[in-house]
Amino acid sequence: MRAADAPTHGGRVLSYVYDSGLAELDELADAAARLARPLNGLDPTVFPSIAAMERDVIGFTRRMLHGSRSVVGTVTSGGTESCLLAVKTARDLWRTSHADSAGGVRPRLVAPATAHAAFIKAAQLFDLEFDPVPCSPDGTIAATDLIERLGDDVALVVVSAPSYPTGLLDPIAEVAAAASGRGISCHVDGCFGGFVLPWWPGLPAWDFRVRGVTSISADVHKFGYAPKGVSVLLQRGRRRQRAQYFATTGWAGYPIVNPTLLGSRSASPLAAAWAIIEHLGDDGYRRLTGSIHRVAHAVRGAVDDIPGLRVIGDPIGPAIALGSDDSVPASERVDPHRLADAMVGHGWKIQPQPGLVQQNGVRIAHSAHLTLTPVIEHRIGEFTRALAAAADEVRGTPAADPWLLLATLRLLGYGPGGRVPGPTAAWRLLRLAGAGSVSADRPMATLMALLERLPRPVAEALLIELLARMSEPR
Ligand SMILES: Cc1ncc(COP(=O)(O)O)c(C=O)c1O
16 A cells, blocks of 8 residues: 555655655664554653653753743644644633633634644634734735734734745744733744754744743654654743643543643654654754755755746745746746646656635735755755756646636536535535546646635535545445
């Protein structure tokens, strides 16, 4: 079955997987994970090795992010769980501090429109109003636009280091200072950049050195190079962090105390992460970040030399978004989704991202995302030559425009303000759109254009159906 999967090593897939290029890390992670396999992370009082590994992982992350001893933390199962817990904590603290005045008020979560979707999920799950602040077409957010939205009903403001879709660093110091002045929690989402930016040259302070930053998430299963299932959430102050916990003696069984969302949990990802962090240490991460820095420099240089293509905004760190250069005539432009489809033919997978029309009507450009990993340094020439060749193949081909499909869907009642398809209708629509089966090498440009233009509830129903059908027994 694994033969059908996209390659996880070698850097050919520029999203989802984070290959350091160091073969020994796989062996090390496997050995540590195997040792911890029978444990249950539910109860470190019974299995103290779990607490010991957590102390080391949290300690390393805290030093890396310049936290003082008042910064404490938790190892979670991944970026989404860290973000969920940061939101739950802030909401609970807001509820406590607004107990007298909040009657009936739903707290707000303010974030740039480029913040990770985990915060939309958190707002849904924990009953906050998600308030996305519009960015410029290249994904830049102005500090003043975020600060203007900070009112008494705001439980949390989120900034990213960097944001996934664009690789841009949000104006963290300005926003955190303003939040702190108003007594509002401020989370820095370092899920993506947390284990890279500490060694990236020339950045302004974005971590616990910044006054007003109350929590930071950093994923060990991304640029910490650990297998999936590990992230760290750090919170400033014990009192704040304790609001994250769930404990109860109100049932008939064993006393329950959970720092995270799960009950029983595997200790294997933690053990693997612990071993890798111990092995790499500060020097190892510095060296690997040096590779990514050189890769980013080379990729940006190569894109500058490709007519019709551009790097969107001024990204820092390991994420770059490629977009069409609309300053040249249409016949010379390179559409990023056509480029992504063409790159498959050259053996590389870059990630198409649909455009986003924001509440104020300003559209964040559609793009192709590149997660740059150290292993790419070994074949950087091969990668940049493939980019140039793929761009030559698609230059002048306009972005996909599935107008006929959209018109058909409107006729069927799935247009703006229309109905939302149930499972059977959604499956039929997917097949009508030619998206009834997916594979790593399937062209994505039309599907992405469709997802951007459909009413969101319809697009979301189609996505759910696509994934749900994949694991339904036949
Ligand atoms: C900035 C950012 N936050 C949160 C997440 C969610 O992380 P995960 O996929 O580990 O749940 C990601 C994932 O790419 C991310 O880039």
